[in-house]
Amino acid sequence: MYRFSAHALRDLFCKEEVSAETIAQSTLKRIAHYDHQIGSFLSVLSERVMEKASRLDQKRKEGKPLGRLAGVPIAIKDNINIDGQLTTCASKFLQNYRAVFDATVIKLLEEEDALLIGKTNLDEFAMGSSTENSAYHLTKNPWNVKCSPGGSSGGSAAAVAARFCPIALGSDTGGSIRQPAAFCGVNGFKPTYGRVSRYGLVAFASSLDQIGPFTTNMTDAAMVMEVLGRHCSHDSTSLAVKPEEYLKKIEEDIRGSVIGVPWSFLDQLQDGAKENFHQAIEAYKTLGATIVDIDLSLLKHSIAVYYILSTAEASTNLARFDGVRYGKRSQRAATLEEVYDFSKQEGFGPEVKKRILLGTYVLSSGYQDAFYRKAQKVRTLMIQQFKAAFEKCQIIAMPTSPMTSFPVGAIQDPLQMYLQDIFTIAANLAGLPAISTPCGFSSDGLPFGLQLLAPIMHDAKVMQFAHAFEKATGYSHKIPPLFDKMEHSS
Amino acid sequence: MSDIAYENWEAVIGLEIHVQLNTKSKIFSSAPNRFGDEPNTNIGVVDTGQPGSLPVLNKEAVRKAVQFGCAVKAHIAPFSKFDRKSYFYPDSPRNFQITQFDQPIIIGGHVIAEVGDQTKHFAIHHAHLEDDAGMLKHFSTFAGVDYNRAGVALIEIVSEPCMHSPKEASAYAMAIKAIMEYLDASDCNMEEGSLRMDVNISVRPKGETKLRTKIEIKNLNSFNYMEMAIEAEIRRQVRLYSEKPHEDPANVLSSGTYRFDVEKKETILMRQKEEADDYRYFPEPDLPPLVLTEEYIESVRASLPELPQQRFKRYVSELLIPMGSATILINEKKLADYFEEALSVCDHPKNVCNWIVSEFTGRFKDTGKTLLGSGILPAHVGKLVEMVEKGTITGKIAKSVADDMVANPGKDPEKIVKENPDYQPIQDTSTIEPLVDQVLVANPQSVADFKAGKERAFDYLIGQVMKLCKGKASPSIVNELLTKKLQ
Numbered sequence: 001m002y003r004f005s006a007h008a009l010r011d012l013f014c015k016e017e018v019s020a021e022t023i024a025q026s027t028l029k030r031i032a033h034y035d036h037q038i039g040s041f042l043s044v045l046s047e048r049v050m051e052k053a054s055r056l057d058q059k060r061k062e063g064k065p066l067g068r069l070a071g072v073p074i075a076i077k078d079n080i081n082i083d084g085q086l087t088t089c090a091s092k093f094l095q096n097y098r099a100v101f102d103a104t105v106i107k108l109l110e111e112e113d114a115l116l117i118g119k120t121n122l123d124e125f126a127m128g129s130s131t132e133n134s135a136y137h138l139t140k141n142p143w144n145v146k147c148s149p150g151g152s153s154g155g156s157a158a159a160v161a162a163r164f165c166p167i168a169l170g171s172d173t174g175g176s177i178r179q180p181a182a183f184c185g186v187n188g189f190k191p192t193y194g195r196v197s198r199y200g201l202v203a204f205a206s207s208l209d210q211i212g213p214f215t216t217n218m219t220d221a222a223m224v225m226e227v228l229g230r231h232c233s234h235d236s237t238s239l240a241v242k243p244e245e246y247l248k249k250i251e252e253d254i255r256g257s258v259i260g261v262p263w264s265f266l267d268q269l270q271d272g273a274k275e276n277f278h279q280a281i282e283a284y285k286t287l288g289a290t291i292v293d294i295d296l297s298l299l300k301h302s303i304a305v306y307y308i309l310s311t312a313e314a315s316t317n318l319a320r321f322d323g324v325r326y327g328k329r330s331q332r333a334a335t336l337e338e339v340y341d342f343s344k345q346e347g348f349g350p351e352v353k354k355r356i357l358l359g360t361y362v363l364s365s366g367y368q369d370a371f372y373r374k375a376q377k378v379r380t381l382m383i384q385q386f387k388a389a390f391e392k393c394q395i396i397a398m399p400t401s402p403m404t405s406f407p408v409g410a411i412q413d414p415l416q417m418y419l420q421d422i423f424t425i426a427a428n429l430a431g432l433p434a435i436s437t438p439c440g441f442s443s444d445g446l447p448f449g450l451q452l453l454a455p456i457m458h459d460a461k462v463m464q465f466a467h468a469f470e471k472a473t474g475y476s477h478k479i480p481p482l483f484d485k486m487e488h489s490s
Numbered sequence: 491m492s493d494i495a496y497e498n499w500e501a502v503i504g505l506e507i508h509v510q511l512n513t514k515s516k517i518f519s520s521a522p523n524r525f526g527d528e529p530n531t532n533i534g535v536v537d538t539g540q541p542g543s544l545p546v547l548n549k550e551a552v553r554k555a556v557q558f559g560c561a562v563k564a565h566i567a568p569f570s571k572f573d574r575k576s577y578f579y580p581d582s583p584r585n586f587q588i589t590q591f592d593q594p595i596i597i598g599g600h601v602i603a604e605v606g607d608q609t610k611h612f613a614i615h616h617a618h619l620e621d622d623a624g625m626l627k628h629f630s631t632f633a634g635v636d637y638n639r640a641g642v643a644l645i646e647i648v649s650e651p652c653m654h655s656p657k658e659a660s661a662y663a664m665a666i667k668a669i670m671e672y673l674d675a676s677d678c679n680m681e682e683g684s685l686r687m688d689v690n691i692s693v694r695p696k697g698e699t700k701l702r703t704k705i706e707i708k709n710l711n712s713f714n715y716m717e718m719a720i721e722a723e724i725r726r727q728v729r730l731y732s733e734k735p736h737e738d739p740a741n742v743l744s745s746g747t748y749r750f751d752v753e754k755k756e757t758i759l760m761r762q763k764e765e766a767d768d769y770r771y772f773p774e775p776d777l778p779p780l781v782l783t784e785e786y787i788e789s790v791r792a793s794l795p796e797l798p799q800q801r802f803k804r805y806v807s808e809l810l811i812p813m814g815s816a817t818i819l820i821n822e823k824k825l826a827d828y829f830e831e832a833l834s835v836c837d838h839p840k841n842v843c844n845w846i847v848s849e850f851t852g853r854f855k856d857t858g859k860t861l862l863g864s865g866i867l868p869a870h871v872g873k874l875v876e877m878v879e880k881g882t883i884t885g886k887i888a889k890s891v892a893d894d895m896v897a898n899p900g901k902d903p904e905k906i907v908k909e910n911p912d913y914q915p916i917q918d919t920s921t922i923e924p925l926v927d928q929v930l931v932a933n934p935q936s937v938a939d940f941k942a943g944k945e946r947a948f949d950y951l952i953g954q955v956m957k958l959c960k961g962k963a964s965p966s967i968v969n970e971l972l973t974k975k976l977q
Contacts, residue, residue: 080542094541099542100535101542199544201542202541203541203542205775235544235546236545236546237777315576316576316585316586316772320584324580325539336580340578363576363772365768372772
C-alpha cells in the first residue's frame with residue numbers, strides 16, 4: 001500500500017476498496033517497523049489517527065460526501081500546531097508544550113478528511129540544513145542512512161521518501177523544504193509568500209517563512225495545494241486572492257515556453273552536479289522549451305542578507321520563550337533575571353543561541369544601518385533583479401543544492417553549512433514560489449534536486465513545469481531500496 | 491521643599507498621553523477589551539504570545555485613531571506601518587510591543603484650550619497606535635501577571651514641547667480627554683488607567699533659546715497630580731540650576747525617568763537615561779503597512795460628531811454662558827450632556843449652568859461623589875430651576891430643595907416642594923402686605939432713594955421683605971405689592 005500516491009489512496013478509499021482504519025493501521029505499522037532506521041518522527045499520533053480513521057469509515061458508511069484528502073496519511077513538521085498535541089519545534093524549551101489551537105493548515109487538512117499521523121523531526125526551531133540541530137535525535141536519509149536528509153524539514157522529507165506517508169508538510173524559510181526534498185529524492189514545494197497561512201506555524205523569520213508540501217508526485221502536490229492555498233483571516237500577510245486551479249493547470253503543455261538559467265551564477269558547481277543540471281535542461285529542451293541566460297548576479301549576496309534578516313526577525317520571534325508563561329522554566333532560577341537567563345540557557349541549543357545573538361546584534365542601535373537596513377536594500381534589489389529576469393522567461397531553473405546529501409556530521413564549519421542554501425534563499429527573500437523536484441542520482445546513488453522558480457502568485461506554473469519534467473523523466477517515482485520491501489504492507 | 495521663586499525661569503513641557511481605545515476587542519486579537527474581569531479571562535493566543543499566533547489589526551482601532559486625527563485637524567498618514575519594540579518584562583507576552591516607531595498614523599494637529607482667561611493652541615507632534623501591556627500583581631511570596639490588559643488598543647499622543655506651566659499642561663490634557671470622550675473613542679477612566687500621562691519637562695532662564703536637559707515623569711493618572719508633579723519638578727530644576735549658577739547647565743542635571751510621590755509631593759528618580767534600553771525597533775513583519783485611502787479618511791471626517799470646541803463656541807455665543815463655566819461643562823462630555831438634557835426642561839441656560847456647575851457640584855465637593863454619579867436626574871435639575879424662574883419657589887427655598895434632592899436622589903423636586911409645607915411660597919396677599927408696609931416704614935431712606943431714581947434701592951427693599959418672611963413669600967407678589975405702594 002505504501003507505493004500508492006495520495007490521489008490513488010483516496011480513490012481506493014472512496015471506492016470502498018480499503019478502509020481508513022486499514023490505511024491508518026498499515027501506516028502506523030510501517031512507521032513502527034522502519035522509522036528507527038531513519039528517525040523521521042518526533043511523535044506518532046497513533047490513537048488520534050485511529051479515532052479519526054474510524055470516524056472517517058463511519059462517514060463513508062453513512063454516504064456523506066468525502067473530503068479531497070479522504071484517507072490520505074499526512075505527516076506534519078513539529079513546528080506546526082495541532083490542538084492538544086505536543087509542538088516541540090525539536091527544542092528542549094518546548095519539550096512539554098502542547099499547542100492550544102490548530103494551525104490553519106491543520107484545520108484545512110482535517111476538513112478534507114486527511115489522516116494526520118505524526119509530527120516530524122526538524123532542526124531546532126527550523127534553524128539548520130541537516131536536521132542535526134534537533135534537540136532529540138538525528139534523522140537519516142532513506143537513500144543512505146549514513147547521510148543527512150537535509151533540513152530543516154528533514155523529518156518530513158525522509159518520511160515521504162521512505163513512503164511512510166505520501167504527503168508531509170514542512171516549512172521553508174531559506175530552503176528548508178526544497179533542500180531536504182532534493183536530498184531525499186521527493187518533491188518539495190515552497191508556495192508564494194502569503195499563499196499558505198502561517199497561522200499556527202511557530203515563527204522563525206516571519207517575512208520568509210512559508211508552509212508547503214512534500215509529495216512523491218506533482219498531482220498530489222497540486223491536490224494538497226488546492227486545499228491549503230487559500231486566504232486566511234488570521235494571517236495578515238495571507239494573500240487575499242482567488243485560489244489557483246492547480247490540478248487543471250499542471251496538465252498544460254510547456255511547449256514553446258522560455259526557461260531562464262543564471263549560467264554565470266552556476267559556474268562553481270561541482271562536476272557531478274553540473275552534469276546533472278545540464279541533463280535536466282536538455283530534458284526541457286526536448287519538451288519544447290527554449291533556454292535563455294539570465295542575470296541573477298545579486299544572488300551571491302543571498303546568504304549574507306538572509307543571515308541578517310532572518311536572525312533579526314528570529315531574535316524577536318523567539319523572545320517569547322522566556323520561561324514565564326509556558327515551556328521551559330529553569331529549576332535553578334530564583335529571580336526574574338535568572339528565569340530568563342537559565343531557562344534560555346537550558347532550553348535552547350547552540351545554533352538557536354547563535355542566531356538569537358546575531359539577530360540581536362544586527363538590530364542594535366548603531367548597527368542597524370550597517371546591517372539590517374542595508375540587507376533590506378539588497379533584498380529590494382534582488383526582487384528587482386528577479387522582475388527583470390522574468391521579463392525574459394516564465395520560469396527560472398537552477399539546482400536546489402550545490403551538492404547531494406552529505407554524511408551526518410561531515411559539515412562542521414557553520415559557513416559551509418549555510419552555503420547549502422545558496423540557491424534556495426533568494427526565493428524566500430523575493431517571496432517567489434519555488435519547487436525542488438527529483439532529477440536523477442549521483443554516482444553513489446544519492447538524489448539530485450532541480451529547482452524551479454516563477455514570479456509571485458504563479459504557484460501553479462512552477463508545478464506545471466515540474467509535472468512536465470516528472471512525466472518525462474520519472475525520477476519522482478523512485479523509492480529508496482531499503483524502504484521498498486513489501487513484507488509489512490497489507 | 492524650599493520655595494524658590496521662578497519668575498525668571500521658563501518651563502518647557504511636552505506630554506505623551508496614552509489613551510486606551512474603547513474598541514470591543516483588542517488591537518491585534520479578538521479577545522474582549524474589558525476592564526475589571528477576573529485575571530486572565532479576556533485573553534487569547536495572541537495576548538499570551540502562544541507560539542504560532544499572529545496579530546491581526548483591529549479596524550475599529552484604526553477608525554478611532556483616524557477620528558482623533560481628524561478632530562485635531564492633523565494629517566492622516568495614507569501610509570503608516572507597525573514596528574516591534576523589544577524589551578523583556580513579564581507583562582509583555584511576546585517580549586516586544588507592537589507600536590509605530592517612525593511612520594505613525596497621525597502627524598501634527600493641535601488642540602485649543604482655555605487657560606485662565608486666555609485661549610491657547612497646543613501643537614501635537616504625532617499620535618500612533620500600539621498595544622498595551624499586561625499587569626503585574628505582587629503577592630507576599632510571588633508575583634503574577636494578568637494579561638487581560640495585554641493587547642488593549644492604545645493611542646499615544648505626543649505633543650510638541652509647547653506648554654509652559656502646570657495649568658497649560660492640564661488644560662491641554664483635559665482638552666485631549668474631552669475630544670476622546672466626544673468621539674466615543676475612549677472611556678477615559680483615569681482611575682482605571684484608560685488615560686495615562688508622561689510629562690517631559692525642562693527649564694531655562696527666560697530669554698534663553700536653547701533647550702536644557704529634560705526629565706521624564708512617568709505614569710501620571712490624574713490632572714491634579716500632574717500639575718503638582720510639574721510644579722515640584724520645575725522648582726527642583728530651578729533650584730539645582732540656581733545652586734550652581736556658574737556651572738555649565740549641561741552638567742547640572744542629567745536626564746532621567748522619574749515618578750511622582752504623592753505623599754512627599756516630589757519627583758523620585760526611577761532610572762538614569764544612560765541605562766535606558768536599546769529597543770531595537772524594526773518593522774513588524776507580521777503586519778503589512780497600513781494604507782488608508784482618501785475616501786476612507788474623508789468618510790471618517792464627514793461623520794465626526796460635535797467636538798468640544800464647537801460645543802464651547804455654541805455655549806458661549808448662543809447660550810451666553812461664561813467662558814469659565816463653559817470650559818467646565820465641555821471638558822466633561824457627560825456633564826455637558828447632562829446640562830443639555832436639563833435644558834430640555836428649562837430654557838434658561840445660564841441659570842441651569844450655574845445650578846449644575848456651582849450649586850450641585852458644590853454640594854458633592856469632598857464627598858467623593860459627583861453629580862453625574864448621584865442619581866439626580868438632569869430633568870429634575872431643570873425642573874428646579876424652572877420653578878425658580880416661574881416664581882413658584884424662591885431662590886432660597888430652591889437651595890433647600892436642592893439639599894433634599896442630594897439626600898434623596900431621583901426624587902422629583904416638584905414632589906419635594908409639594909410635600910413640604912415649609913417650601914410652599916406664601917401666595918396670600920393679605921399675609922404679605924403687612925410685611926411690605928413694615929419694611930417701607932422702617933426704610934424711609936431707601937424709599938427716598940428709589941423715588942430719586944435709584945433702582946437698586948428697590949432690590950434692597952425686596953430683600954428686606956424676603957428676610958422678614960424667611961424667604962417664603964412669593965417673589966412675584968412681593969414685587970407687585972412694592973411696585974404698587976411705591977408709585
